[in-house]
Amino acid sequence: MQFLFIIFFKVMRRVKRNVLKPIDWLLCYFIMYSNGVIFYDFISTGIPLIDIALGGKFFVGTNFKMNNRESTNPIGRFQHCSIVVGKKGVLVIGNNVGMSSTAIVCHENIEIGNNVNFGGNVTIYDTDFHSLNPKVRINKATDRIGAQCKPVNIGDNVFIGAHSTILKGVIIGDNAIIGACSVVTKDVPTNEIWAGNPAKFIKKI
Secondary structure, rough: OOHHHHHHHHHHHHHHHHHHHHHHHHHHHHHHOOOOOOOOEEEEEEEOOOEEEOOOOEEEEOOOOEEEEEEOOOOOOOOOOOEEEOOOOOOEEOOEEEEEEEEEEEEEEEEEEEEEEOOOOOOOOOOOOOOHHHHOOOOOHOOOOOEEEEOEOOOOOOOEEEOOOOOOOOOOOOEEEEOOOOOOOEEEOOOEEEOOOOEEEEEEE
């Protein structure tokens, strides 16, 4: 009896995925198109959060993959992919990039190269969000205005481990690997592995 339940469950799970796949794609297409995203072919499981401000720009290359559903990558801390671009922001994502429950906030400029893979729940910010001056920060009217922004650049063939955070002003070189749960605050050279909080050099590749 248990065996029959297992077979039934697996069949229903596969049917669910096949039914939801075209619906996910259609809704994602509408969200990207209505936000003015320049895109080509993509695959999306689940529905992402995409919010591009008037004046902001988001370009994404071919074979873009987003996972927004816990059932297809159950690694914990589930969330949808979240991509927010401010009115002066420019976000560029290259070809063959995959992400899962990733959060990107771009107020100035973020560039992601080709063949980049993000582990689950990676976050990338090019802004401090708030002023670093406590006198400015206590005033809501000036707090966000005083926030500092610096571009982020991620090269080709980079792998960023799950739950890592990439902060403003960082350049990550080609072929680099960032270990899981790292906080990257400084540049990572090409062909190196970095990990930790803050992320530090581990070894050459």
